[in-house]
Amino acid sequence: MALVKYNPLRELRTMQEQMNRLLNLSWNHDISGEETREGIWQPAVDIYETEDSIVIKAEVPDVDQKDIDVRIEDNTLILKGERRHEDQVKKENYHRIERYFGSFQRSFSLPATIDQEKVVATCEKGILNIVLPKKEETKPKQINIEVK
Secondary structure (H helix, E strand, O other), rough: OOOOOOOOOHHHHHHHHHHHHHHHHHHHHHOOOHHHHHHHOOOOOEEOOOOEEEEEEEEEOOOHHHHHEEEEEOOOOEEEEEEEOOOOOOOHHHOOOOOOOOEEEEEOOOOOEEEEEEEEEEEEHHEEEEEEEOOOHHHHOOOOOOOO
């Protein structure tokens, strides 16, 4: 029998990994009994502002455009969709499934300065771009100073 040097931190590290796994499950999945690989997920977004608009970019790889719904209700932008699992490969043939599948929904409160009639959404290379143009009266105006 081989001698193994006792490392007290190994047990703590194992316990920390188990706690992290439990916390990740509880934060990402509110529905009990749901499998993690078919759980609720939310696409990551970047939001930035230009002089003329606010732009939202959402990562939606492998989501068909017909499965994405973008709408504005009560000054709230709602982004809904679903990423479906490929039926070409049987689940039992997978060695690992780390990507999330299923429905998602994100909501963003919009400022009153957005012109809701001119919002444009496009999807290219798995990135959903939503351009929220600002109303004309809210854009900064340059005032020229006349020198005498």
